[in-house]
Amino acid sequence: MATLLGEQKLDARVEFRGFGLQESDDSAVPVPFPDDFRWGVFLHQHVRRFDLFSAGHTHTASVTARVWDGVPDPGQEEWEEQAEIDYESVTGDVALWGSGRSEDLIRLGIPGLWRVRVRCVGRAEVERVTRDEGTAYGVERYVIDFWPKAG
Template identity: 75%
Template sequence: MVARLVRQHELDVRVEFRGFGFQESDDALVPVPFPDDLQWGVFLQGHVRRFDLFSAGHTHTASVTARVWDGEPEDDAGEWEEQAEVDFESVSGEVAVWSSGRGDGLVRLGRGGMWRVRARCKGRAEVERVTRSKGTAWGVERYVIDFWPKAG
């Protein structure tokens, strides 16, 4: 069966100190909220009801496409500089974006439960160059984050 795209969110995410995260929208349910335990240099790191992404640029705004599927999407073999997968639990079915605080972005999964997440990124080498030379960048680093219900 081919997975069907249920919804898609386009987000501009503020990255500070090379990191940002996605976590359960009800942050009272997150035992260790972002940015605690952010691991330096680890592209995708899972935590309880949260996952973190490590950017190649220090301070900038990344373009993020978050897609929710009804099953595992086909593997997009595009020219990604990084990609990884983690498990993620949502209680409310809504996922908030965090950097120096809670951002405006919200990913609506449609239901709580266990999810699989695949994160991919491109523009890393360029955002590192731009943020070193100019100090900030907008939309240079691009992420695609896929969520699908975890079987079992």
């Protein structure tokens, strides 16, 4: 059973339905966010970066980032979207990008190859709220799990 090493709560300032996470050293990212953002793709992998396509146009999404020492149990919760990718970090720190770079970093602890699982709820509701009422705060919620990639 995997052990949780750290958990952080972050706000993602979503614009044009997107936000991204990338290596904190921007010079190590060949194509920085938002370049080559893929419209309609829930989780899109780039070199030292990954992007998320939100169901709402402009809002603040809630992000819980968790770092594990092994593959975490997926749990029994129902998710509207979920996907996994591989991710490489050269510093062990990941920056969150939305309408700009967040001051908070996700601290992986060590550089290396990681597996990332992204899950999301609140998509239908944030689509409705941003369409009918304007902006929303914390309606769309993401859980992003990082663990060292074996092999």
